[in-house]
Amino acid sequence: MVDSFSREITYLRISVTELCNLRCRYCMPQSGVEKKRHADMMTEDEIIAAVRAAASLGIRKVRFTGGEPLVKRNIVSICRRTAAVEGIEEVCLTTNATLLPALAKPLRQAGVRRINLSIDTLDQEKYAYITRCGRLEDFYSGLHAALEAGFKKIKLNTVLIGGFNEDEIVPLAQLTQRYPVDVRFIELMPMYDGGDFGPEAFLPLSRVLECLPQLESVPTDGGVAQLFRLPGSKGCVGLIRPVSAHFCADCNRIRLTADGKLKPCLHSPDEISIKGCTEAEMAEKLQQAIANKPRWHGELSPQHRSRAGRNMNEIGG
Ligand code: SAM
Numbered sequence: 001m002v003d004s005f006s007r008e009i010t011y012l013r014i015s016v017t018e019l020c021n022l023r024c025r026y027c028m029p030q031s032g033v034e035k036k037r038h039a040d041m042m043t044e045d046e047i048i049a050a051v052r053a054a055a056s057l058g059i060r061k062v063r064f065t066g067g068e069p070l071v072k073r074n075i076v077s078i079c080r081r082t083a084a085v086e087g088i089e090e091v092c093l094t095t096n097a098t099l100l101p102a103l104a105k106p107l108r109q110a111g112v113r114r115i116n117l118s119i120d121t122l123d124q125e126k127y128a129y130i131t132r133c134g135r136l137e138d139f140y141s142g143l144h145a146a147l148e149a150g151f152k153k154i155k156l157n158t159v160l161i162g163g164f165n166e167d168e169i170v171p172l173a174q175l176t177q178r179y180p181v182d183v184r185f186i187e188l189m190p191m192y193d194g195g196d197f198g199p200e201a202f203l204p205l206s207r208v209l210e211c212l213p214q215l216e217s218v219p220t221d222g223g224v225a226q227l228f229r230l231p232g233s234k235g236c237v238g239l240i241r242p243v244s245a246h247f248c249a250d251c252n253r254i255r256l257t258a259d260g261k262l263k264p265c266l267h268s269p270d271e272i273s274i275k276g277c278t279e280a281e282m283a284e285k286l287q288q289a290i291a292n293k294p295r296w297h298g299e300l301s302p303q304h305r306s307r308a309g310r311n312m313n314e315i316g317g
């Protein structure tokens with residue numbers, strides 16, 4: 001389906017849970033999230049109905065996210081059923097990787113084709129600090145499990161945070177020389193409560209280019225990242241700049257939260273509930289959401305917080 005600004009919407013990002021086994025300081029509060037009533041969250045059947053409705057409107061790619069999608073008990077079944085929906089060509093997942101040792105193979109067998117893993121530092125103590133409770137070795141076990149399960153074109157997502165990991169730009173980018181992965185630096189987005197980081201922590205991604213003058217530009221793969229390559233690398237270094245150079249004109253996505261709200265734009269307060277709807281009603285509401293997708297996400301800068309009204313774990317980054 002094409003929205004009112006001639007953008008073809010082909011990509012649905014679905015958050016399956018707001019819960020997480022980590023507590024990243026820029027994403028969610030230390031106390032976690034207030035657990036919502038089970039009855040208010042999308043059931044597996046409702047998620048699949050939403051995918052079918054979306055596919056009937058031209059959605060071709062689905063990404064599962066969260067919170068942490070791998071803490072969702074039935075994630076493998078949700079992925080398997082989504083991959084079987086007619087019209088869905090690609091099922092992807094974004095995860096902190098820590099639960100992949102048990103789940104990488106089942107997810108791949110269920111039809112997940114691409115996974116993105118989040119990693120903000122290669123230092124054990126800093127990893128424990130930024131995640132408030134994580135162990136770096138669990139991330140590496142997850143990465144190795146994903147490679148062994150046969151996942152190709154794995155992308156590692158790194159949020160660049162001033163005063164925290166700017167001194168690791170070079171070693172993080174060098175992961176593309178050690179592993180067949182892309183490393184994508186993402187600008188810190190000022191979400192609803194901002195977590196532990198204020199405007200001073202925002203760094204424009206031009207900092208990456210300053211640190212790595214040897215990066216060679218390569219053609220885009222059609223995604224939102226500007227792509228580069230280190231000499232002799234197995235993967236690309238990507239820059240995703242939602243703040244300093246937004247990509248709203250090329251946005252092809254719509255989102256569904258774990259509590260059943262369609263969000264036409266990550267940073268807009270607009271939400272349309274599909275919880276409890278039939279598949280036909282979901283299709284109607286999806287049409288409404290796509291038709292009302294805003295032209296851009298509005299002013300977003302270290303000083304202008306997202307108007308989303310939710311933290312990232314409650315939307316699905
Ligand atoms: N738990 C999974 C993970 O960490 O990959 C999936 C959900 S997480 C919300 C998805 C992505 O959003 C992660 O790569 C995370 O780093 C990113 N993210 C969370 N809060 C962010 C923020 N304030 N600015 C930029 N990216 C953020």
Ligand code: SF4
Pocket residue numbers: 020021022023024027028066067068096118312313
């Ligand atoms: Fe959890 Fe992902 Fe948010 Fe970290 S970024 S707290 S792993 S949902």
